[in-house]
């Protein structure tokens with residue numbers, strides 16, 4: 049980019065989308081990029097946001113562009129080495145290799161959110177300090193429209209008001225995006241920037257995270273400890289719907305990193321009703337007698353867990369508007385706004401596409417900047433047109449792909465498994481007619497979300513048609529047989 053073309057950029061949100069966009073723009077030659085992030089640091093540890101990401105081929109389009117995939121691999125556990133130990137209520141254990149990895153696809157990498165965001169931040173610190181400034185502990189309070197330009201008002205750590213007038217404003221500020229809400233308010237008669245909500249069997253489930261020591265004991269036997277790169281599912285002895293519980297641990301590369309156990313269950317589950325640490329401790333000890341829980345979880349952690357509000361899986365949702373332009377930003381007299389990542393599409397984590405779709409947004413934005421020679425007035429409408437159908441398809445894929453995985457309903461989970469294996473077997477023998485389940489197709493980063501949904505719908509249509517033909521043939525033969533008799 050020429051110096052005369054220089055545009056100043058403000059990015060709200062220093063998560064994967066915000067820092068990824070900052071690096072993408074800097075790599076393209078943009079300068080004057082400010083990222084506003086309310087958290088105190090890139091690797092700030094928030095127990096209830098300490099989930100693991102699986103960065104797949106889709107997310108790696110951006111890390112490849114940024115030349116960061118090798119470093120990503122160094123920090124992660126590859127999905128090709130994903131082993132799960134199931135610890136049953138009676139203490140017996142079963143180790144399985146994740147069965148649905150497609151060996152022909154790019155290796156995906158598991159790492160904690162904090163490590164991934166830190167990877168981006170370290171890259172900024174090492175190579176891009178002259179182009180990118182990240183303001184931590186800084187909260188974007190308000191965005192005002194003043195004479196065809198947007199003014200961003202933020203509060204610094206020492207309570208000073210900071211004001212910015214960007215040429216490009218990026219909303220990378222997640223589900224409750226202040227950028228999206230500001231744009232929505234400026235639209236008088238349109239709902240384009242309101243989130244459209246869709247139901248899913250997994251939305252509304254509550255979750256909390258229990259932090260456990262790095263290699264905690266699994267029994268009283270010496271050396272019988274967890275392995276950091278192994279995933280664990282520990283099932284409770286309780287069987288009743290509102291008492292049964294499971295601890296889910298995803299793998300970490302770093303053996304010294306504390307483990308995080310996800311507890312995900314219905315809003316009316318007994319564990320959420322317990323208000324005192326002692327009650328929670330007793331509940332967990334009686335739920336998991338097969339592991340030495342008292343030796344594993346400290347009283348302080350139980351107290352923190354009890355007080356924590358945890359979170360709730362959101363409904364699948366998206367906003368159909370993803371950009372708006374005020375004035376003429378390419379002539380330095382206006383502001384272009386683009387919304388990326390969770391700010392514009394958000395859903396429960398069933399198919400692990402939250403971060404990957406966000407990184408793909410940034411990658412596609414970069415492709416279009418390349419095509420339009422960084423002309424925002426041209427790039428943003430093209431971006432919306434190209435991405436809109438994929439976002440809609442992604443929301444539908446979240447609804448149908450694997451919402452029953454949290455043991456909400458054993459019958460629905462069984463029906464899902466039958467459907468999954470029918471599609472898997474038919475697609476192996478008749479690949480030109482049938483496709484595997486969308487949960488497998490998602491791994492193919494070369495297919496867009498719209499293409500995956502189209503393939504999934506086509507197989508559903510063929511299976512339903514075969515079902516209808518089968519029912520007609522059976523009814524006909526029963527009818528003919530009864531007439532002959």
Ligand SMILES: Cc1cc2nc3c(=O)[nH]c(=O)nc-3n(C[C@H](O)[C@H](O)[C@H](O)COP(=O)(O)OP(=O)(O)OC[C@H]3O[C@@H](n4cnc5c(N)ncnc54)[C@H](O)[C@@H]3O)c2cc1C
Nearest residue numbers: 061063064065085086187188221222389390397400402403
């Ligand atoms: C329980 C749970 C589990 C999940 N598990 C997975 C998973 O396994 N795999 C997966 O791919 N995805 C998962 N996700 C989704 C994933 O976390 C998101 O899709 C992803 O983080 C989106 O990145 P983002 O940068 O767009 O938004 P965020 O990660 O939400 O980042 C937004 C950033 O903006 C900052 N911010 C917000 N408002 C302001 C403001 N006013 N001023 C300054 N800063 C602000 C926030 O502090 C935050 O750092 C999960 C989500 C949840 C809730």
